[in-house]
Amino acid sequence: AQSVTQPDIHITVSEGASLELRCNYSYGATPYLFWYVQSPGQGLQLLLKYFSGDTLVQGIKGFEAEFKRSQSSFNLRKPSVHWSDAAEYFCAVGVEYNQGGKLIFGQGTELSVKP
Amino acid sequence: KAGVTQTPRYLIKTRGQQVTLSCSPISGHRSVSWYQQTPGQGLQFLFEYFSETQRNKGNFPGRFSGRQFSNSRSEMNVSTLELGDSALYLCASSSPRGGGETQYFGPGTRLLVL
Numbered sequence A: 001a002q003s004v005t006q007p008d009i010h011i012t013v014s015e016g017a018s019l020e021l022r023c024n025y026s027y028g029a030t031p032y033l034f035w036y037v038q039s040p041g042q043g044l045q046l047l048l049k050y051f052s053g054d055t056l057v058q059g060i061k062g063f064e065a066e067f068k069r070s071q072s073s074f075n076l077r078k079p080s081v082h083w084s085d086a087a088e089y090f091c092a093v094g095v096e097y098n099q100g101g102k103l104i105f106g107q108g109t110e111l112s113v114k115p
Numbered sequence B: 001k002a003g004v005t006q007t008p009r010y011l012i013k014t015r016g017q018q019v020t021l022s023c024s025p026i027s028g029h030r031s032v033s034w035y036q037q038t039p040g041q042g043l044q045f046l047f048e049y050f051s052e053t054q055r056n057k058g059n060f061p062g063r064f065s066g067r068q069f070s071n072s073r074s075e076m077n078v079s080t081l082e083l084g085d086s087a088l089y090l091c092a093s094s095s096p097r098g099g100g101e102t103q104y105f106g107p108g109t110r111l112l113v114l
Helices: none
Strands: A003-005 A010-014 A019-021 A023-025 A032-038 A042-051 A056-057 A063-066 A071-077 A087-095 A103-107 A108-115 B005-009 B010-013 B021-026 B033-039 B040-049 B053-057 B066-067 B074-078 B087-094 B110-111
Touching: A003 A087, A003 A103, A010 A019, A010 B110, A032 A063, A032 A071, A042 A056, A042 A063, A042 A071, A071 A087, A087 B110, A103 B033, A103 B040, A108 B033, B005 B087, B010 B021, B021 B110, B040 B066, B040 B074, B053 B066, B053 B074, B074 B087
Parallel strands: A010 A108, B010 B110
Antiparallel strands: A003 A023, A019 A071, A032 A042, A032 A087, A056 A063, A063 A071, A087 A103, A087 A108, B005 B021, B021 B074, B033 B040, B033 B087, B040 B053, B066 B074, B087 B110
């Protein structure tokens, strides 16, 4: 069955420190992979996506993610975290995406930023 | 270009009632998907509509239904509300090009069932 695992429920980092959020997926076909961010009371904002090609993808707000097929991972990174990055982050895989695509989401990782 | 809009933003209902939520996609987008977000179950896919046809459906009871109009606006309906239906309902629109499209989300409708 298709699934997405985000092992870390909550992460706290200091402002200016680097960040890596982990994401592992289970899907038999070539995956469409996404990272979304959600601030309290808001919808989901797309950070970046991977469909094919270069396995290192750049997104908005200085985020990047690397697709590693051998590890079934799509980890999100940022070299220097800002206080405004505090939010919940969701990794998702697009399933049956050519026939009415649906996203399977991980449980999310809540990021706190210490001053 | 305006983003995805959802109305109403907040809703309080009582058990047994029914509710209708509305979603207007980004202009030109023809696919609308609905998701339910709860603290316990996280984000779960409800269904997807494209050109007024439901193409995909998640694992929800028949009390959850939807439709899409010719202008791509979509509604979802929940009948006989249960306490467990309290959730944030998110709508997303996309512009299918045969694969790999991105879903853009609205701000959601927060439903509280008492």
